[in-house]
Amino acid sequence: MKAERKGDGVVASAAAVSPGYYALVGSQFWRRRVNRVALATIALIVLVALLADFLASDKPILLYFRGEFFILPNLFRYPKLQIYDMRLLLDAMQPGDWAVNPIVPWGYNTHDLSQVLQGPSEWHWLGTDASGRDVLSRIIHGSRVSLAVGVMAVTLLVGIGVLLGSLAGYFGGFVDGLLMRIVEIVHSLPTILILVVMLAVIAPEGWGAVLAIMGVIGAVGWTSVARLIRGEILRVKTLDYVTASRAQGASNTRVILRHVVPNSISPVLVAATFAMATAIMWEGALSFLGFGIPADMASWGGLLQEVRGNPSAWWIAIFPGLALFVTVTVYNIAGEGLRDAIDPRLRT
């Protein structure tokens, strides 16, 4: 009875304008509240990462100072303001001067030496680390690193995985055997050790470290995507429409790119979302082990590393970890929601 009604519904909606596959998946995803919350949180994290300099900086956003107007001193360097940090600047301001300050008036590398390793206070809402740097500011700026690493590493690993997986799945035989052997080799390597070995080899500095971490996570993490897309392609390959397009004389490249890959892409999207969570977690772990982001840059794992020297600083232990945990969780929720949304068995 129930199935019959459902059947009617499908016929009716097909008779009207079909919403299309992605619209359908989207509405399935949007239907659940946890998914909406997760997506909103992801948007918030992205926003924080993009606006980090406006949220936490030791220079104002707008400043009228001694008869001069400074636009965005938090982004651009003004030689005249170089000697001031926020506190000195506030002291030096005279009546008639005004400033629009960021919410957190500390840069991620501002050393407040009067407040070294202090717990949360009205000055430093989430406390300071062992060199007097504001934890909240470092968490805000650390979101950039984790977002950049996540996005780029996942792009890389999905790219490698889709390329090698589709080659293996489509051509089969010797190519498949060889590529699957490579997958097995990479899969058998102890991940963290190999990541550390690679980073020790590259020995990067500054933003190069972020690039290096993206690269090594991408280079190690692609195997599951490759396996997934290989399996999908083995399935799709035997379908009639692929045979039909080959019969029309389509080349291998065309069949793979136009027909096989687009039909296998949904599970890859799910895997990519989960991979985002894993990549962010790995970046944290690597920075924590001291092989990742250098100490003069802000990263969540790097902050957590400081706890090992100062086990009494609970605020350094809790807050960066919480940021990492929330980020990983929302990506996992989004991945789960996406997986359910593309699963036709769960469609309502």
Next chain:
Amino acid sequence: MLRFIVRRVLLMIPTFFGVTLVCFLLMRMANTDPVTADLEAGVRGYQVSQEALEHLRQLYDLDKPWYVQYGKLVRRLVTLDLGTRWQDGRPIAEILGEALPVTLLLSFLSLSLSYLVAIPIGMYSAVRQYSLSDQIITVILFMLYSLPGFWVGIMLLVFLASGGYVNCPWTDTPGCFPLQGWHSFEGFERMGFFGKVGDVAWHIVLPIITLTYASFASLSRYMRTGMLETIRQDYIRTARAKGLKERTVILKHAFRNSVIPIITLLGLQLPFLIGGAVIVEMIFGIRGMGLVALEGLRMPDYPLVITIVAFTALITMVGILLSDILYAVVDPRITLGGS
């Protein structure tokens, strides 16, 4: 079955060489070696002579081309004549003999624990699907699954071991658990057998928790899914229709088929466990394979690091093979190796 095992074991050989080659090339790409890194800058202010440097390079084969180095390394791995550690000249076999049992102890204890807890929890929450307890369990498992392992380790260390926050209710010491190591540094030798077991157990409580909770969470989730699929099968309805008790239906009929998927995960858990062990060993200062490898990497002592990577890769491959065999043993419908 035998043919399948033989074929898989043979396939492990090229994979094994691939693993060592990848690791070797990576480490040699660094273009530094202990001789260059440490001695060229001089020792205690004295310049080390070129002859001495050359002699050291010769001693460690660093002057030979890479394929000679790799060949020697492989020969040593295959003949199990592992050589000595550059740092202090101790035999690598001896170092591994100390480190491997520790890592294996951590991994297997955590693996068995997570299976022991995950199976009943997964079953319980599947049988009570959509109930309040199921929803609470699902949310908790999901959160555990997303918790970064090294963060959990740090939090346990800070709050339970450092003694800064919690005064232990059952001992008079400020922290409940030791900060570092897998056994007491003093007096461990003099303890009796049970004393030693107790001491080790006390030391590895926090590391085991850190290592276990994530795999336990993902296993429970798989178990729940497997169970949910199984109890929708016709034969379960038949079993109920026969008038069997619900208990018998679940524990005897549904249980067997629903554990199959998580048994195959056994092999896949191993690389994660060993990877996680590196971090846990580092946090809790436990001298297992991971910590030894990290130390070797600092040198950089490439034979030591590659030996450890090769060993862990071997354990991983054997684990995957075992889980495939186990899969066929528990599920007679599966024939290995095809036609």
